[in-house]
Amino acid sequence: MGLPVLLNLENRRCVIVGGGKVGVRQAQKCLQAGAVVIVIGPSLAKNIAGIQYIQARYNRELVLETRPFLVVAATNKSEINSQIVGDAQQANILTMRVDNPGAADVKGIMSADLGEIQLMAASGTPLLSRYLLDKFSGQITPELLTLAHWLKNLRPHVKRAVASQPDRAALWERIFNSPVMKYIESGDLAAARATLLEILGAELAQHLPESDI
Template identity: 35%
Template sequence: MGFFPVCLQLEKRRCVVVGGGEVAWRKVEGLLACGAAVKVISPQLQENLARYREAEEIDWLAREYREGDLAGAFLVIAATDDQEVQARVHAEAEQGNLLLNVADVPKWCNLILPAVVRRGEMTIAISTGGASPALAGKLRRQLEGSFGREYEILLRLLAALRPLVLARGGDHRENKRLFKALVAPDLAAWIREERWDLLKEHVHNTLGGDEVLACVNELQRGY
C-alpha cells in the first residue's frame, strides 16, 4: 500500500535520531531546518554532527541505544548500520505508536522521508515509497534547476498580499477569484528577469490599492 503524503510541523518537537554517521547527519540537517528539537543517540559523532553539538543545536546521548530512549519522542529515525539496533528501535517505536523512519529498511518505516527542494516557504517533495531513493534524488536535482530563488521571493510577495486582500472583507468566492487571477501569469519569471515593472502593473491591475505596490517595492529592494 502507498504512503499518505503529509507535511509535519516539527518546530520544538522532540525528534530522536539513532546513529552518528553520514546518514544520521543528513537526517539531522533536515530536522534542524524545520526547527525540531533533535536528540542524537550514538557513541560517536561524525564531524558535522559534532559541530551541531558544539553549537548546542542538538542534544547528544553519547552511548549505544537502549530500550526506553525513545520516551517522549514525536518522531524517530534509525540511521545506523547495525541491523540488530535497527530492529530494536523499530520494536520500541511500534510499541509506542511513534512515527518511524528506518534507513534502508522500507518495511519497518511508517514514515518515508522524501527528497526535498526548498525555496523559502515552498517545499517540493519527491518520494518513491522507498523503492528507489536514487531516482528521487535525481528528480530532486532536476527540480532544483527549474525552481530558483525567484520562487522564494514570489511566495514572500503572495504571503504579504494575502492578508491585505482578506482585510477588505470580500466573500470567499471573490477572494478565491482574486488569488487565482493574481498568480495566472508567470510571476516567477518576471522576478527572475527583474521585470518589476510588469509585476507591479499586474498586481495593481488585479488588486488595486497603493498598499499592494508597497509590498512589491519592499521585495524589490531586498532582491
C-alpha cells in the first residue's frame, strides 16, 4: 500500500499537466500546501489566482525547463499520463498520476484538514475512505483542537528544557495518562490547563509564554 507520509511542498515548484477540472483541483491542493504552481494545458477549466498558466500541450522539454519538484499527470488521456510520468522519473522528479495513482511515485490520500489536526484515510475505494473521514472527523471536538494547539506550542519548549529523548517521551506519556484528557473531553479547559502546568513543573513552565497555553 506504500508508506504514508506528508510531502512538504512549501515554496517548491509543482507542475500540473492538464488544465481540466481534475488538474484544477490538483493545482488548488498544491497551492493550499504552499507550493509554487504551474499548470500546463491547451485550456484551463477555471482561472485560479496565484498560479502560472502555460497554454500548451504536453512537451517534455517545457516541463523540465520549469525545474519542478513534483509533476502531476492530470490529462484525460492515459497514454499521455504514462509518458508524463516516465519522462519525469527519468529526470529523477517525483510524480503523481490522477488516473492510475499506483503507477507514480506519490499517491494522493483523502484527507480532512481540521486545523491543528489532519486526518487521512486510504482504502480500496474512495467511498470507504470518505466514510471513515466523515465518521472520525465528527469526533474531533473544539477542545481536542485546543489541546492540539497547546501541545504544538509546548513541543519546542519541552525539547529545549528536557535534553533526553526518553525523558521527553515519558513527559508526554504522563500528560496523556493524566486527567488532562478527561478534562478536555468534558470541555473543562481551565482544569486541563491547570493540570498540564502541574505536570510540566515550575522549571519548564517558566519557559512558556502565557499565550502558548
